[in-house]
Amino acid sequence: MSLMIYNTASHKEEEFKPWNDKLVTMYTCGPTVYHFAHIGNLRTYIMEDILEKTLRYLGYNVKRCMNITDVGHLTSDADSGDDKMVSSAKKEHKTVLEIAKFYTDKFFEDFEKLNIKKPELVCPATQNIDEYIKIIEKLLENGYAYEAGGNVYFDTSKLDKYYVLTNHEEENLLEGVRDSVDVDTNKKNKTDFVLWFTKSKFDSQDLKWESPFGLGYPGWHIECTGISIKYLGEHLDIHCGGVDNIFPHHTNEIAQSESFLGHHWCNYWVHGEHLNDESGKMSKSHGKTLTVDTLVENGYDPLSYRFLCLQSHYRKQLTFSYPSLDGAETAYKKLKNRVLSLKKDEEIDNDVYNKYDLKFKECLEDDLNTANALTLVFEVLKLDTNESTKYKLISDFDKVLSLSLTESNNTSDESNEEILKLIEERNEAKKNKNYELADKIRNDLLEMGIILKDTREGTTFERK
Ligand code: AMP
Ligand code: ZN
Numbered sequence: 087m088s089l090m091i092y093n094t095a096s097h098k099e100e101e102f103k104p105w106n107d108k109l110v111t112m113y114t115c116g117p118t119v120y121h122f123a124h125i126g127n128l129r130t131y132i133m134e135d136i137l138e139k140t141l142r143y144l145g146y147n148v149k150r151c152m153n154i155t156d157v158g159h160l161t162s163d164a165d166s167g168d169d170k171m172v173s174s175a176k177k178e179h180k181t182v183l184e185i186a187k188f189y190t191d192k193f194f195e196d197f198e199k200l201n202i203k204k205p206e207l208v209c210p211a212t213q214n215i216d217e218y219i220k221i222i223e224k225l226l227e228n229g230y231a232y233e234a235g236g237n238v239y240f241d242t243s244k245l246d247k248y249y250v251l252t253n254h255e256e257e258n259l260l261e262g263v264r265d266s267v268d269v270d271t272n273k274k275n276k277t278d279f280v281l282w283f284t285k286s287k288f289d290s291q292d293l294k295w296e297s298p299f300g301l302g303y304p305g306w307h308i309e310c311t312g313i314s315i316k317y318l319g320e321h322l323d324i325h326c327g328g329v330d331n332i333f334p335h336h337t338n339e340i341a342q343s344e345s346f347l348g349h350h351w352c353n354y355w356v357h358g359e360h361l362n363d364e365s366g367k368m369s370k371s372h373g374k375t376l377t378v379d380t381l382v383e384n385g386y387d388p389l390s391y392r393f394l395c396l397q398s399h400y401r402k403q404l405t406f407s408y409p410s411l412d413g414a415e416t417a418y419k420k421l422k423n424r425v426l427s428l429k430k431d432e433e434i435d436n437d438v439y440n441k442y443d444l445k446f447k448e449c450l451e452d453d454l455n456t457a458n459a460l461t462l463v464f465e466v467l468k469l470d471t472n473e474s475t476k477y478k479l480i481s482d483f484d485k486v487l488s489l490s491l492t493e494s495n496n497t498s499d500e501s502n503e504e505i506l507k508l509i510e511e512r513n514e515a516k517k518n519k520n521y522e523l524a525d526k527i528r529n530d531l532l533e534m535g536i537i538l539k540d541t542r543e544g545t546t547f548e549r550k
Contacts, residue, residue, distance in 0.1 A: 089144060089451045091137075092401060094251050094332060094355040099453055102354065104323045110146045111318040112138060113352075114205060115310055115327040115335070118155040119189035120174035122377045123196055125391060125406065126361035126368035130328040132392055133358040133400040133454070135202040137326065139486040140450045151207035151317045156186035157293050159306040165270065165280045172292070182292045186210065196378045199388040201488035209313045211304070215295045217312035218304040221346045222281045222297075230345040231281055235272035238282040238299050240342055243275045250340055251332050251355060279338050280305040307338040315343065322352040329357045330367075361395075362405045376406070384408075389489055390415035396456040396487060418489065419504070420534050424467055425480050425491045427535025427549045432474035442466055442479050450486065459487065505536055509545050512538075 089102040104110045114134050117123050123131075141148050160167045175182045190210075197204055222238055225231035230244050242248045269276075284302035294301050304312075314322060327336065336355060343351045360367050368376065378388050394414035398404045442462070449459040466479050481492045508527050515523040528538055531547070539546045 087448055087451050089140070090453055091354060091356060092453050093353075094336075094357050095353075100354070104146070105321045105353070108147060110141050110148045110323045111321075112141075112148055112150040112205075112324040112326070113310070113314045113318055113322055114150065114152040114325075115331055116152040116154045116208070117189070117193050118159045118170055119186045119193065120159075120170040121189060122375050122379075123189075123193050124368050124375050124377055125381070126376075127328075128196055128200060128202075128378065128391075129361040129395050129400075129404065130326075130358040131197070131202050132200060132395045134326050134356075135488065136396070136400075136450075136454055136456060136486060137324070137356060138203065138205075139488065140454060143450065143486050144447065149207070149318060150205040151209065151314065152205040153309055153313045154186070154190055154208060154210040155306065155309065156182070156190075156210050156212050157303055157309075165305065175292070183212075186212075196388075199378050199382075200392050201389065201490060203488075207317050209317065211309035211313070212293060214309070214312050214316060215297075215304065217316045218282070218308045219295075219297050221308065221312055221315075221342065222299065224346055225281065225342060226299075228345070230342070232274065233299060234274070236283075236285040236300065237272060237280050237302075238284075239273060239278045240281055240338065240345075241274060242277040242279075242341060244345070245341055248277060248341060249333075249337060251337050277334075279307060279334065281308050281342070307335055308342060310335070311339050311343045311346070314339075315347070320347050320349070320351070324354045324356055325352045326356040326358070329359055332357055358400045359403045362403055364405070364407070368406070381411070386411060386415055387418070390418045393418040393460075393489060396460055396489075399457060400454060420530070421463065421467075422489070422491055423534040423536070425477065426494050428477040428480075429473040430477050432472040434478050435471050435475045438469065438471045438475050439479060442469070443482065446479075446483050456487070459483065463487075463491075505531065505547055509538065509547065513545065 090099045091102050092098070093100045112134075114131075117127060138148050138150055156171060157169070159170050171182045171185060175185045178185060180188075194204055196202075222231060225240065226233070226238065229241075231238055231240050233239075282297060282299050282302055282304055284297075284300035294303055314325070325336065325339075332355075340351065362368060363376065378391070381388060381391055390411060391414070394411055395404070397414060442465075446459060446462055449455045449462055452458070463480055463483060466476050466483075469476060477492070484491045508531060512524045512527040515521070515527065531538060535549055536547050537549075539548070
């Protein structure tokens with residue numbers, strides 16, 4: 087089998103075939119660094135991490151690039167409102183670049199906590215201005231862009247087909263991205279979008295650059311086109327992001343990239359569904375910032391959140407709740423303890439190894455079915471084979487799952503404490519003649535690789 091992945095551009099699962107057999111190019115829309123990333127944003131980055139690691143596990147080399155949006159993203163994705171970075175800098179009494187650095191650093195700290203691999207190419211939008219200018223100049227030259235009211239716009243009427251990613255009605259999409267109905271009278275068509283702002287709309291905009299179109303700054307969409315083409319070339323294999331990026335951001339990226347290049351640009355568009363909270367989509371601009379740090383402050387292991395995300399398919403919406411995180415944490419810790427208790431010094435049973443490694447690849451090749459991949463981990467634990475084969479399989483699976491299943495660093499004290507607490511609960515249950523509960527606790531511990539011994543001095547335990 088080979089990797090089947092859902093492509094938003096064709097609205098179906100497709101067999102993945104890169105432009106070049108040896109190297110997959112992958113572009114990821116990075117964060118707008120005006121606030122902490124919330125765990126919804128991070129769900130998208132977990133999905134992209136799984137995709138990159140799957141490609142590597144299947145034997146591909148991957149060159150991956152991510153931008154950092156530190157200029158040009160207005161409060162509405164449809165080019166109206168304030169620049170998010172400028173408003174945040176004002177609020178926090180810092181410069182835009184200070185804000186960008188602070189939140190970029192925090193963003194990558196979250197990556198570490200969630201075992202998300204940082205792409206090897208990370209490019210702030212403000213460091214590639216020449217690239218956008220070059221593209222805009224060509225778009226003006228070949229008639230795909232026009233200047234009006236001081237700004238440069240992309241002319242969507244010049245395209246045969248603008249809505250290449252969606253089947254939705256134009257009017258609905260436009261409403262969807264408008265925070266306020268703030269009609270820009272410079273636009274020839276309502277779907278046109280800004281490539282370069284010079285309008286002195288924001289007197290306080292710190293960051294402005296000289297350009298042939300006047301002193302100004304780039305629109306949000308052009309940065310991803312510019313950075314992607316500069317670092318990954320004219321033919322891109324995979325472009326990813328959350329579903330909210332499909333329109334207008336990715337739609338506009340395709341419009342301007344293909345008009346600039348004069349040919350088809352990217353083959354696979356992979357989008358992750360949203361994480362919601364009880365009140366709907368989690369969003370930075372709604373001021374709701376449920377962050378990784380919040381989870382840690384509430385006593386959770388960030389990898390329990392990763393486990394929770396992997397339990398569901400990336401193309402299904404997921405509603406976050408603490409009870410569901412509790413469930414994920416219990417299952418995750420049990421699993422980890424069980425894996426840590428496996429023996430590692432026996433000879434590997436290659437037939438079993440190959441059979442189950444293939445099954446694991448099949449789960450991932452099935453449009454990144456991480457839920458089935460996790461089920462397979464539990465299946466491996468129950469196999470009738472030696473423990474070292476199980477350990478080897480699971481530690482290799484963990485190259486993609488990245489749940490630190492074989493890293494024992496902080497577990498011993500912490501889990502000893504947990505075990506002692508469970509033993510106490512079992513003693514209490516026995517005292518109350520609740521033998522059902524007492525047996526359940528013993529069995530739960532056994533599943534975690536903990537064997538209880540009832541002695542005259544009390545209950546002791548050892549790891550299998
Ligand atoms: P932003 O920093 O707002 O540009 O978003 C960074 C990434 O997070 C983008 O790929 C978005 O599509 C994605 N994203 C935003 N909100 C959510 C959410 N609630 N759930 C999952 N992904 C999201
Ligand atoms: Zn982007």
